Structures are given as structure tokens and as C-alpha cells.
Amino acid sequence: MSLLLILLIVLPLAASVIIMLGAAPRIVALGTAILNLLISVVLFARYDLTTGGWQFVSEWKILPQLGINMTLGADGLTLTMLLLATLVTLSALWIAPKIDKREGVYHICLLFISAGVIGAFASLDVLFLYSFHELALIPTFIMIGVWGSGDRQAAAWKATIYLGLGSFILLIGLLALYLSIPAASRTLDLRQLDQMAAAGTFHPSSLIYLILLVGFGSLVSLFPFHSWAPPAYACAPAPTAMMHAGVLKKFGLYGLIRIALPLFPDAMHEFNGLLLLLVIGNILYIGYVTVAQKRLDWTIGYSSVMHMGYIFLGLASLNIIGVNGAMILMFAHGLSVAAAFALCGELRRRTGTLDYSELGGIAKAMPILGLLFGFAAMASVGLPGFANFAGEILIFFGATSYGPAMILPVIVGVWGVVISAIYMLRAYRSTFWGPMNARWDSLTDITATARWSVILLLVPLMVVGFYPQFLVKMVTTAIPR
Amino acid sequence: MNSLFLEIAVVLLGIILLLVEAFCDRSNKNYLAYLGAAGLAGVLALSFLPQNAPLPDSSEAAFIVSDILSVFFVRFLLIATIVTLLMIPGYRTVLERYLPSERVGGGIGEFAILPLFVCAGLMWMVSTVDFIMIFVSLELATITLYVLVTYLRQNTASLEAGTKFLILGALSTGFIVYGIAWIFGVTGTTNILALPDAISALPESSLYALLFGIAMMLVALSFKTGAFPFQFWIPDVYQGAPTPITSYLSVASKAAGFVVLIRFLLSLETIPVLANKLNAVLTLLAALTLIFGNFAAIPQTNFKRLLGYSSVAHAGYLLMGIASLASLMAIPAIGFYFAAYLAMTTLSFVVLQAVSEATGGDEISRFNGLSKRSPFLAGAMLLSAASLAGIPFTAGFIGKLLIFEVALKQGHYGLVILGCVTVAAGFYYYFKVIRAMYWQQPSEETSIPVSATTKLLIFVLGAGILIFGIYPTPLLAALR
Numbered sequence: 001m002s003l004l005l006i007l008l009i010v011l012p013l014a015a016s017v018i019i020m021l022g023a024a025p026r027i028v029a030l031g032t033a034i035l036n037l038l039i040s041v042v043l044f045a046r047y048d049l050t051t052g053g054w055q056f057v058s059e060w061k062i063l064p065q066l067g068i069n070m071t072l073g074a075d076g077l078t079l080t081m082l083l084l085a086t087l088v089t090l091s092a093l094w095i096a097p098k099i100d101k102r103e104g105v106y107h108i109c110l111l112f113i114s115a116g117v118i119g120a121f122a123s124l125d126v127l128f129l130y131s132f133h134e135l136a137l138i139p140t141f142i143m144i145g146v147w148g149s150g151d152r153q154a155a156a157w158k159a160t161i162y163l164g165l166g167s168f169i170l171l172i173g174l175l176a177l178y179l180s181i182p183a184a185s186r187t188l189d190l191r192q193l194d195q196m197a198a199a200g201t202f203h204p205s206s207l208i209y210l211i212l213l214v215g216f217g218s219l220v221s222l223f224p225f226h227s228w229a230p231p232a233y234a235c236a237p238a239p240t241a242m243m244h245a246g247v248l249k250k251f252g253l254y255g256l257i258r259i260a261l262p263l264f265p266d267a268m269h270e271f272n273g274l275l276l277l278l279v280i281g282n283i284l285y286i287g288y289v290t291v292a293q294k295r296l297d298w299t300i301g302y303s304s305v306m307h308m309g310y311i312f313l314g315l316a317s318l319n320i321i322g323v324n325g326a327m328i329l330m331f332a333h334g335l336s337v338a339a340a341f342a343l344c345g346e347l348r349r350r351t352g353t354l355d356y357s358e359l360g361g362i363a364k365a366m367p368i369l370g371l372l373f374g375f376a377a378m379a380s381v382g383l384p385g386f387a388n389f390a391g392e393i394l395i396f397f398g399a400t401s402y403g404p405a406m407i408l409p410v411i412v413g414v415w416g417v418v419i420s421a422i423y424m425l426r427a428y429r430s431t432f433w434g435p436m437n438a439r440w441d442s443l444t445d446i447t448a449t450a451r452w453s454v455i456l457l458l459v460p461l462m463v464v465g466f467y468p469q470f471l472v473k474m475v476t477t478a479i480p481r
Numbered sequence: 482m483n484s485l486f487l488e489i490a491v492v493l494l495g496i497i498l499l500l501v502e503a504f505c506d507r508s509n510k511n512y513l514a515y516l517g518a519a520g521l522a523g524v525l526a527l528s529f530l531p532q533n534a535p536l537p538d539s540s541e542a543a544f545i546v547s548d549i550l551s552v553f554f555v556r557f558l559l560i561a562t563i564v565t566l567l568m569i570p571g572y573r574t575v576l577e578r579y580l581p582s583e584r585v586g587g588g589i590g591e592f593a594i595l596p597l598f599v600c601a602g603l604m605w606m607v608s609t610v611d612f613i614m615i616f617v618s619l620e621l622a623t624i625t626l627y628v629l630v631t632y633l634r635q636n637t638a639s640l641e642a643g644t645k646f647l648i649l650g651a652l653s654t655g656f657i658v659y660g661i662a663w664i665f666g667v668t669g670t671t672n673i674l675a676l677p678d679a680i681s682a683l684p685e686s687s688l689y690a691l692l693f694g695i696a697m698m699l700v701a702l703s704f705k706t707g708a709f710p711f712q713f714w715i716p717d718v719y720q721g722a723p724t725p726i727t728s729y730l731s732v733a734s735k736a737a738g739f740v741v742l743i744r745f746l747l748s749l750e751t752i753p754v755l756a757n758k759l760n761a762v763l764t765l766l767a768a769l770t771l772i773f774g775n776f777a778a779i780p781q782t783n784f785k786r787l788l789g790y791s792s793v794a795h796a797g798y799l800l801m802g803i804a805s806l807a808s809l810m811a812i813p814a815i816g817f818y819f820a821a822y823l824a825m826t827t828l829s830f831v832v833l834q835a836v837s838e839a840t841g842g843d844e845i846s847r848f849n850g851l852s853k854r855s856p857f858l859a860g861a862m863l864l865s866a867a868s869l870a871g872i873p874f875t876a877g878f879i880g881k882l883l884i885f886e887v888a889l890k891q892g893h894y895g896l897v898i899l900g901c902v903t904v905a906a907g908f909y910y911y912f913k914v915i916r917a918m919y920w921q922q923p924s925e926e927t928s929i930p931v932s933a934t935t936k937l938l939i940f941v942l943g944a945g946i947l948i949f950g951i952y953p954t955p956l957l958a959a960l961r
Contacts, residue, residue, distance in 0.1 A: 062954070063879075063954070065810070065957075066886060101853075102852065102856075105852065105856070105919075130873070131874060134872055135873060137872075138872065138915070141912070141915070142915070142919045145919060153920060161909070164909075165905055168901045168902070168904060168905045171901055172897075172898060175885065175897065175901075
């Protein structure tokens, strides 16, 4: 029994308690984040690719009579997501500005979000997968409302109601799934569910897949359940937006990969047309909406909604290449969007506005911020050399081999790359190039702390971009055979 | 040890404390509450001694039972009373403000002693299986509660609450006596356990008279448990009553009502003709209670009133369990839900009492900026709101999970889906408090003092919420 996984969850919670007892919040939180990153790197390196499957499994009995145990375990996809979560947590805590009001609560909230996502990714029991995600909901709500900017309270309310409803639809779906298992062998353990599905003894109704799709979909901002995301990200403080857009949102996709792919192969084929329609909405409609944005934070918020369309396209291709691409893009998008929001937050703290009409020429005053943002923007567009490109190209290859139904979505997807190049370059131009407003003369460039916390996110993006093979090998272990 | 020993001990404790109050120091009456709590803790310890069940052929056995339900809920009621007594010292300034002050500390002592008699009545009520005994013990508890609800005699809200409670309580007493009379008239017995035999020997023509009696009983028990459509007294009475008594009403009194309901239904459901009819009625009651409690809570602005509606909402979830009594896991699920409910509801009342003491009111807006004025109280309220809403890793979540599970096993799919929808509504109104505490600016920056007793209560109740939320097995084992 390996205790490293439970340590990943317990450390942030223990750090929260220590902060409550009066320790210096920033030092404790950063120390925990560094430790967590090291643990996840160790786990990643120690995963045995030749045996594959679930490793580092540990189990605690909670409600044995209902078949509910807290089971933790990891395969290649889990470890990739854990790496993403710990990287973004460290970066978010590192770049967090000096907080004047309630510094302790701020750090506790971030640590709780981190513990929640890590727990959700590491859980082998469906109930705990769900529960840990819920754990991250309240701190997100508090953070947007207290430390956010703009119309923060309306945005936080909207996001919470959407995410709360999405979670409950999801819970209904999971309950229905649990009930459709023959009474004698009822379990919520993913390993046993997979076995039952593989052995053909378990045929859940395809209606359950639809409920799960809507539930998980609204957590991932699948069109048309996306409208909570852009305002919430625009109003949230930068570290919260990084954690949510970068990591927490990936939970919905992770859940679909873990539950829908192995248990509902027929239903996924049956309803693929519907999913593809929504994907086109995500890429084309949201893409054009993104072009129309007039503020940098809204552009990035919408672009993160749009890119979810590509990941869904990868899932919908229902073959190894496409799903692999989706998993790589989950990792890549998490890092690139977190970097973009981090820089956005730094810029907003200095200028007080992200309106294109007021910005321009900022690169003169802040060359390093401009350079780093250029990297994040190019990664997000999917320029070769970044992990995003590897993910997208795999998704397109996977999708084209699915069959004629994919012709239109693939064309839309490729056109989407053009759209995202348009809005990202436009955002870059209106913010960093052109004549500079005289009032920005006195702006100072970002500090070394902020610089390194963004570089921490960009380096893995480029490493995977140049050598995606090792990550592909890792995530392939999660694909049901 | 004899059955009813514990109830007698509690009554004796109450009488002794009354004498102490009459003859000892008048200036500071807080020690009475502490003495009462310590005495009840002693009784709680006694309840763990091995007890002799009444001999099957003794006359006692016709009235008193000692089963898991009575053992668990006697302890539950003792704990609920201890917590209430410990809340009373913090309520002293309000008592002094609203009580006529011809003599120093007049009337304050009894406020800490009367709950003991309610406790004895409710303990008796959960251990008896005879209608007459149920009626007498119910009256002992209810009449004492009439006094406690109206205790702030110079506060019109308390008087209004007391009057409503008195009139509606008397009405429900009427229903229960009328129901007992019909059931006795048809079957010739007042013993719940003897009902199935008596009913199966009945001619079919008297079935409707029996059903009428059962319906009257259900109406009366709906009053006590706060089930729709007899929940309308709850918000007004909860809002007006003294805060410790509101907390006691919503936890202890409701629990005893549910235990009687469980005993009554368990006995009737052995008869197939009645089981189907009762099942339909209970499903409907559960659904309506869930809908009313949760949706009427949404627009509330007074926190005490909100907790009143929330107690109706929780009665709805408990009724889901009651509608699934045929499942073996139903009673453990209901018992667990009550334990969770005790911890989370009482915790929110403790925080409410501390906040309204400092700010002078019960509105949700009084919680504005609480996280700045007292992070400790805000954290405690956050925990209890999370548990009330049913967020994972709290006792409230496991409670709902267990209830939903038994309901699903009994095929109440509609109820479970409705339950999920109302949980979402619950998120909205419990989050209103969290929003006020963390998002809003406080009207003043002074910190709120928290007494040592209150701190202790908050720690114990909060620990209960977390421990039962993460490791529920021991509590469930005690219920099986």
C-alpha cells in the first residue's frame, strides 16, 4: 500500500490547519506546494509502464455495507493530471500577490481547491471522485466573491449555481448508474465497473450516458452550458482562475474518460452525432464570440471555453489516437491557460484595466510580461513546439479515422485554429503593440517571482511539445482496451 | 437496572435543582445550567450500564420496550438536552432584558431547569409502546415547552410564538386523543405491538373506522415532526422562541415525534392491506414536505426563520427514510441522519446565538463580514452550513446518502430525484449565509467575544460533523 497519494491530499489540508493555528500563510502554503510537486514527480517517475494499469493503490473502508471505500490509485492519466494540478498549484500560490485582507483564508481556500482536485483525480471510487470535486466548490465561491474584481458577486453566484446544478445532475446520473448494476455486485469501484463492462455482465441504459454528459459537460463548459465560465474567470483573482480553468475544469473531462468511455461505448456511438453538434457549437460559435470580445480577460475566458471543444472532439473520435490527443490537450491547455490568466492578473494589478481600447504598446513598458504572454498565446493557438500542437494534431488524426461523420467537425476544427489565431494575435496586438498610452509610462515590469512562476508552467509545455512521446505512452495506459 | 430508571433519574435531578435554585445563592444562576448538564452527563453514563429488559410476561412489558431505537434515542435526547443547557448561560443577557425584574435574577433559574422535564418526557416517549403512555409523556414534554417558548414574557415575538404553539399544540393533542379513541374503539387495544394481531382479526367492514383513526394519528404526528401540511406553525414559533429552546424544539422534540411515528408504522406495515395505503400517503407527505421546506426557505432573510424552514426540509429527507421503513437499513439511516442533524443544527444555533448577542438581531444581514469580526465563528458556521447543504466529507452528506440509498432500494426513484433537486435549492439558501459572512462588509469592525463554554460546544459539535462525515461506521454499528 503506497501512502504517497493520500499524502498529496492530506498535505494541503494539514497546511490549512497549520495556517488556521497562526503560522505564516505564504511560507506554509508554498512549502506544501513544492513538496506536493516533488511527490507527484516521484510518482510520475516511478510508474511502471511495462505493467501499466492501476498502481500505488491504497484503500480505506468507509461504508462497507454499501460497497463504498476510499480507494486511491493512479495510472498514467491520473499521474499526468496530478502533475498538472501540483504544477499549477505551485505557480498560483507563488504568483499570488501580497494580500491585505484575510491572507490566511486566501491561502486556505487555494489549498482546499488543490486538495479537492488532487483527491478527485486520485480516487478510484466514483463517490469520492465526485465528493472531492465538491470540496473545491465552496473555496472557489468564496475567493471570487471576496478577492475578485468587477461584478464579482454576480459572477460567483452564476458560476456556483451552474456548477452546483451540474454536480447534482451528475449525482443523479451516478445514482442511476449505481442502481443499474445488478444488486448482488453493486460497487462504485472503477476497477470493478471496468471489469464488469469488459466481461459484458453490465449494460447500463444509454440514457444514463446523456445525464452524465450534461452533468460533466456543464462542469467543463460544454456548449450550451458554458455561460458561467467567462464572467467567472474574468472576475476571479488570478490564482483562482488559474486553478479553476487550468485544473478543476478538467475534472469533467476526466470523469467522462473514466466513466463514460469504458462503461458506455455503445451509447457514445449512438449519441455521437449530438456530441459533435455541441462540439461544433463550442468551436465555431464560441470561437466567433471570442473574436468579438473587447477585454483581454474575457478573450482568454472564452478561448478556454472554445478549446474544450477540441478535447471533446478527441473524445468523440472514440479511438486511441483521438483520446490520447484529448488527454495531451487537457494537460497542455491546463498549463497554457493558467499561464495566460497569471499574466492577465499581473497586468490588471498594474493597469487596473484590461480593456483593449485603453491598452496598447504595453510591451515597451513591460517587455518580459509581453514576451511571456507571447509564449502563452502561441501555445494556446497550438503553434508547433508546444504541447497544445501535439494534442490537437493527434485529435485531428484520430477524428479523421473515425469515419465520414467527422468530415464537418474536422473542417470546423481546422477553421477553429484559424479563428483562435485571429483572436489571440488581435489580443496580443491590441495589448502589447502599437502606440502606448502615455499613462502607462511609469509601469514596472513583472517581478522575478512572477516571471519564474510562469516559466514553471511554460517549460513543461515546450518539453512535451518537442518530445510528446513519453506523455503519450503515459496517458495511453488509461485507455480501455 | 430497571427500565424507566433513567427517566426517573432525570426527573429527580430536575426536582433537586429546583430546590437548589430556591434555597441557594440568587445572584448568579449560571451554575444551575452547568449542574443540570453535569447531572445529565451522569445519566448518560448510566445509560451505558447493562439494563434489564422488562420480563415478557410482566405488566411493565405492556408499556415499556428496550430496543435499539429506544436506547439510541434516549442517549440522543440526553446529549441534545446537555447541549441546550450549555447554551443557556450565553443567553442570560437576553433573559434579563425581557424578564420582569422585581427581584435579582428572578425567573432565570427555572429556564435552565425546565428543559430537564421536557427531556424526561421525551425519553419516556421514545421508550414506550402504549398509546396512553405516549399521550401522557407527550403532554409532560409539550406543556413544559409551552412555558419555555413564551419565557420572554416582555417580548411580543416570544408571546406570539407561545400563543401559536399553545393553540396548535392543543389542536394536535386533540387529534392524537381522537385518533387513539378510534383505534381503541375498533381494535380494543392501546398497545402498538398488539395492533397487528387485533387488526387481522377484524371484519372488513371496520377497516374504514380504523383508517380514520390512523389518519388522525398521522395528522397529529405530522404536527410534531413538522411534516407538510402541518408545518405552518414552525417558522413563527422558531423565530419567536428563545434561541436555545428553538434549537431544542427543532432537534429533540422532532426526534421523539419521529420515533413514535416509526414505532406506529413498523407495527402497521406488517399488515399488507394497510402497508400499500400507508406507503402512498407517506411518499406524498415526504415529497410535499421536501418541496415546501426547501422552496419556502429560499426567500427568507431572517436566519432563525430560515432554520425553521430548513428543519421542515430535513423532516422531508427523514420522511423519505420513513417511507422506506421496509428496508432493514432504514432505521440506521434515520438514526444517523438525526445524529448529523443534531450536530449541524445545534452548531448553527450556537453560532447564531453568539452573533445575535453581539449584533442584536437574527437577520442574515447580521452575519455580514463575520469572517472579519470572528473568523472562528464564521468557520464554524461555514462547516455547519456545508453539512446542512450536504457537501461531501460532512455528516450531513453521509446522512443524505444513506437515506437516498434506502429510498432507492425501496424503489422510490421519484423521491430521490426530487431529493436531488431540493438539495440544489438547499445549496442556494445555505450559501446565502456563507455569502454574507465572507463577501459583505461588516457594519462594525469590533470582534465578537466567544465564551469558553461556547467555544467548547463549537469544537465538539464541529468535530462530530467532520468525524461522522469521514468515518461513519462506528455510529452506524451502534444502530444495528
